[in-house]
Amino acid sequence: MLCEDPTAAPRVEGKGMHILVTGGAGFIGSHLVDLHLACGDQVHVVDDLSTGQRSNLAAHEDNPDFRFDQADVLTWDRLDRAVGWADRIYHLAAVVGVYRVLAEPTKVLATNIAGCERMLRAARDGGWKPQVVLASSSEVYGHNDEQVLREDQDLVVSTRAGTRWGYSVSKIADEALGLSYAQRFGIPAVIARFFNTVGPRQVGRYGMVVPRFVAQAVRNEPITVFGGGAQTRSFCDVRDTVVALNALANRSRTDTLIANVGNDREISILELARLVIQRAGSRSTIRDIGLREAYGEDFEDIRRRRPSLDRLRNLTGFKHRYTLEETIDDLIAVERQGLIGEKDGHCTLVRHQSERAA
Numbered sequence: 555m556l557c558e559d560p561t562a563a564p565r566v567e568g569k570g571m572h573i574l575v576t577g578g579a580g581f582i583g584s585h586l587v588d589l590h591l592a593c594g595d596q597v598h599v600v601d602d603l604s605t606g607q608r609s610n611l612a613a614h615e616d617n618p619d620f621r622f623d624q625a626d627v628l629t630w631d632r633l634d635r636a637v638g639w640a641d642r643i644y645h646l647a648a649v650v651g652v653y654r655v656l657a658e659p660t661k662v663l664a665t666n667i668a669g670c671e672r673m674l675r676a677a678r679d680g681g682w683k684p685q686v687v688l689a690s691s692s693e694v695y696g697h698n699d700e701q702v703l704r705e706d707q708d709l710v711v712s713t714r715a716g717t718r719w720g721y722s723v724s725k726i727a728d729e730a731l732g733l734s735y736a737q738r739f740g741i742p743a744v745i746a747r748f749f750n751t752v753g754p755r756q757v758g759r760y761g762m763v764v765p766r767f768v769a770q771a772v773r774n775e776p777i778t779v780f781g782g783g784a785q786t787r788s789f790c791d792v793r794d795t796v797v798a799l800n801a802l803a804n805r806s807r808t809d810t811l812i813a814n815v816g817n818d819r820e821i822s823i824l825e826l827a828r829l830v831i832q833r834a835g836s837r838s839t840i841r842d843i844g845l846r847e848a849y850g851e852d853f854e855d856i857r858r859r860r861p862s863l864d865r866l867r868n869l870t871g872f873k874h875r876y877t878l879e880e881t882i883d884d885l886i887a888v889e890r891q892g893l894i895g896e897k898d899g900h901c902t903l904v905r906h907q908s909e910r911a912a
């Protein structure tokens with residue numbers, strides 16, 4: 555059972571756990587909200603809607619167990635109160651997406667590091683020590699060229715990656731902050747290194763490859779493969795990601811740990827392009843675009859990225875429910891059915907099939 559947690563003991567009268575999700579209107583955050591509300595928990599979302607969408611949470615607007623505040627974690631004057639209420643905080647508010655990271659390098663550092671520190675300080679200063687789940691990223695491994703990336707390997711910050719490495723630095727800093735607050739102030743921290751999460755509600759506007767390829771294939775437009783397509787990634791369906799994350803957090807209620815969260819099937823970007831074309835029955839051709847043209851600066855892409863999931867599996871026994879083919883099929887169906895609104899380049903809704911994760 556996805557919701558079952560023998561160690562869960564709500565500290566206050568009322569039902570379920572108190573869950574605070576910063577960045578909860580975003581792609582991963584909104585799926586976490588779905589999961590926790592389905593589990594009978596109470597959920598408070600704070601999101602500045604810079605990239606998140608209120609419509610991602612539309613299904614919950616009338617739910618008395620759900621609350622939303624539009625605010626920036628850097629300046630929100632009620633952060634202390636919200637943190638004091640929470641049993642668990644998922645800190646996802648961050649500047650993400652390679653296009654946004656390249657366009658706003660200073661904002662990346664300010665928001666991602668200062669936002670995390672402010673949240674941890676609030677957790678330290680409250681009377682109660684909530685569990686903190688920090689969203690880190692496979693980007694922290696940088697140019698580490700190991701075939702499989704394990705949590706105890708070195709993090710290789712590479713200046714070859716253009717200004718994109720500021721994002722890696724911000725996530726490494728967040729991890730160090732989480733570990734420091736855990737050691738010094740006893741705040742339990744689960745640090746999740748996400749590997750290329752994909753699925754419903756993700757938008758291609760900030761660079762993410764799968765929604766871009768799906769949108770291009772459905773329209774029979776050329777598929778834009780950057781830099782030759784020999785680079786590999788390992789894609790995990792968001793509906794699996796949030797279940798794994800919850801399982802990790804349930805397992806480690808009072809411990810602090812770092813764990814990769816993703817899927818270990820590896821695929822090259824060129825193979826991905828062909829797979830999307832095939833699943834969509836599309837007439838799209840493949841167009842190779844140089845990295846300078848794609849990203850507007852000298853930019854060395856990460857060559858390969860595949861997680862070791864030993865730690866995740868050993869701790870939780872987690873098993874994936876979605877294959878990459880199923881995820882792509884779902885995204886193609888949604889795109890075709892016109893369930894994705896393209897107003898301002900954002901997706902609206904997508905609740906279909908998420909019941910499978912519940």
Ligand code: UDP
Pocket residue numbers: 652750761762763764766767778779780781785787823855856
């Ligand atoms: N990519 C691509 N075409 C696109 C968008 C991205 O070939 O239209 C490539 C990108 O250069 C990278 C991979 O797909 O090698 C994954 O990109 P994404 O931004 O989704 O994730 P990340 O690079 O952060 O793993």
